[in-house]
Amino acid sequence: MKVNQVFASLGLMGLLGGAQAEPVKIGVIQPLTGSVAYDGATTVEGVRLAMEQRLAKGLSKEVELIVEDGECQPSKSVNAAEKLIQRDKVSIILGAFCSSATIAVMSVAEKYGVPLITGVSSKTDLTEKGNKWFFRTAETESISANAFAEILVDQLDLKKIAYIGVNDDWGRNSIEEFSANIEAHGGETISKLYFDHGVTDFYTMLTRIRATKPDGVFVAAET
Numbered sequence: 001m002k003v004n005q006v007f008a009s010l011g012l013m014g015l016l017g018g019a020q021a022e023p024v025k026i027g028v029i030q031p032l033t034g035s036v037a038y039d040g041a042t043t044v045e046g047v048r049l050a051m052e053q054r055l056a057k058g059l060s061k062e063v064e065l066i067v068e069d070g071e072c073q074p075s076k077s078v079n080a081a082e083k084l085i086q087r088d089k090v091s092i093i094l095g096a097f098c099s100s101a102t103i104a105v106m107s108v109a110e111k112y113g114v115p116l117i118t119g120v121s122s123k124t125d126l127t128e129k130g131n132k133w134f135f136r137t138a139e140t141e142s143i144s145a146n147a148f149a150e151i152l153v154d155q156l157d158l159k160k161i162a163y164i165g166v167n168d169d170w171g172r173n174s175i176e177e178f179s180a181n182i183e184a185h186g187g188e189t190i191s192k193l194y195f196d197h198g199v200t201d202f203y204t205m206l207t208r209i210r211a212t213k214p215d216g217v218f219v220a221a222e223t
Contacts, residue, residue: 023064027084029077029095029105032069035198036222040097047094070096074104081108099123099170109133123173141177149181158216160188162209165220167194174220190214
């Protein structure tokens with residue numbers, strides 16, 4: 001998560017500067033359990049580190065971080081957002097890592113008029129939904145695909161590509177954006193295969209891909 005960019009955004013919004021009568025409460029929704037718990041835990045640590053660095057430099061005062069586990073699941077992330085807004089009275093929310101979870105939380109942010117910032121979720125159309133309470137610092141999958149397609153096809157000579165992706169909004173969008181851009185540069189899509197969160201055995205999938213003899217394999221998956 002690009003936490004320093006996120007905190008810079010918070011500073012521009014006037015939430016982190018100057019003395020406060022009461023602490024500014026910042027809600028953080030990340031997957032602390034489940035298949036991408038490692039990513040969520042490191043993101044939370046990054047947020048805390050960025051906060052400590054800003055405090056040490058005198059750039060932030062009286063800020064309280066309140067962390068909730070969204071498990072990268074839409075329903076649980078929505079419950080976490082409701083709790084942060086209604087019970088904890090946060091002024092802003094950072095999250096919710098997986099694009100599917102972030103999409104779900106966007107409606108809650110809009111409902112209560114609470115800013116939602118993501119430093120990770122990169123599904124292309126998130127900022128095209130017209131939600132004025134949603135902001136992000138991450139590049140979109142469309143931008144990434146457009147930037148790398150020419151390199152993959154023309155410079156690395158990867159013409160025939162097989163795709164493997166996690167079966168959620170981000171995984172599907174990532175593969176669709178990259179395959180479309182690579183095909184536009186003369187590449188060929190050999191196959192598109194998807195797996196569910198938590199799957200650890202890829203033998204059958206990789207065996208199928210090996211039989212097609214691709215030049216390269218594109219993988220859209222979290223750590």
